[in-house]
Amino acid sequence: MARFLFLQGKNCKSKLPVMVYGGILIKPDFETMSKAELRAYYLAHRDDNEAFYTLVDRLKADNKDAVRYPFPDTPELLKEMEENIRDRINKLKES
16 A cells, blocks of 8 residues: 655645645655555556656665676677576576
């Protein structure tokens, strides 16, 4: 279930999709949403840039320790990449 921040109508300059109830604008609180909730919200509101950038920031933060490999532009690098992929697959199968 999504969580929301409550903003007064005149003070809210956001162009995000908001719900209006009794003169109060309701804006989703992305910081308290889980990654799954935020992803589901963004898929339903693809024009919401704030949701997109918040989701991308979270995904980047989860992958900050990921190993980055250069593009294999030589046969040696291609062979090294294939070996690394095979090693990772074997480790996954073992666990």
